[in-house]
Amino acid sequence: MSNPPTSSATDQQLVAQVLGGNTAAFGQLMQRTQGLVSQMVSKMIRHPADRPDVGQDVYLKVFKNLAGFKFQAKFSTWVGQITYNTCLMYLEKKQLVLVDPAEPEPDSAVEEGRRAPPPLVAGTEYDPETALFGQNLADILSTTIEQLPPLYRTLIALYHQQELSYEEIAQITSLPGGTVKNYLFRARKLLKHHLLATYQRDDL
Structure with a gap:
């Protein structure tokens, strides 16, 4: 009977344990990467009902190909690659686009008459009104991100949120580093455009 994996075990040690027949070690690997996987799937797959199947497919592929992983990259990066490619296959099957290459870039300048949200200045006392405004703004940000194309949502x-470097994102998506930077720039620009429009319309 195999010993249960410890939380201090490295990814490489856990992979070796899985290949040695310790299925509990695979559960540990899943726990370490489920945040990345679930976030990528939720950003690339718009329909919530389809996400569990896609996530399950990701880990089936990880388990099936584990023996071929040689740690040329971080384990989480490799899992991210599998997640990205699995989501791409889903989008292709559903005939959905990852990003519209013909999508026009919004003007980066703030249009005249639009007012930006007032800055939030941290004080020494709790201000319920400021906290409520901050929560409203966070909700708007989250909602607006969901309106972006799947690739933009994922890169953001x-x-x-995952705080990955350009190089790590390039490895996951198989996009050149310059393309990752360009898409992120366009995503932020489009997000800012939508946020300003929403803020003006709702008059928060």
Whole structure:
């Protein structure tokens, strides 16, 4: 009977344990990468009902190809590659686009008459009104990100939420580093455009 994996075990040690027949070690690997996988799937797959099947397919592929992984990259990066490619296959099957190459870039200048949200200045006392405004803004940001194309949503999540480098994102998506930077720039620009329009319309 194999010993249960410890939380201090490295990814390489856990992979070796899985290949030696310790299925509990694979559960540990899943726990370490499920945040990345679930976030990528949620950003690339718009329909919530389809996400569990895609996530399950990701880990089936990880398990099936584990013996061929030689740690030329971080384990999480490799899992990210499988996740990205699995989502791409889903989008192709559903005939959905990852990003519209003909999509016009929004003007980066703030149009006259639009007012930006007032800055939030941290004080020494809790201000319920400021906290509520901050929560409203966070909700708008989250909602607006979901309106972006799947690739833009994914890049924003990987860079700003998962805090991955351009190089790591390039490895995951198989996009050149310059393309990753360009797409992120366009994604932020489009997000800012939508946020300003939403803020003006709702008059928060």
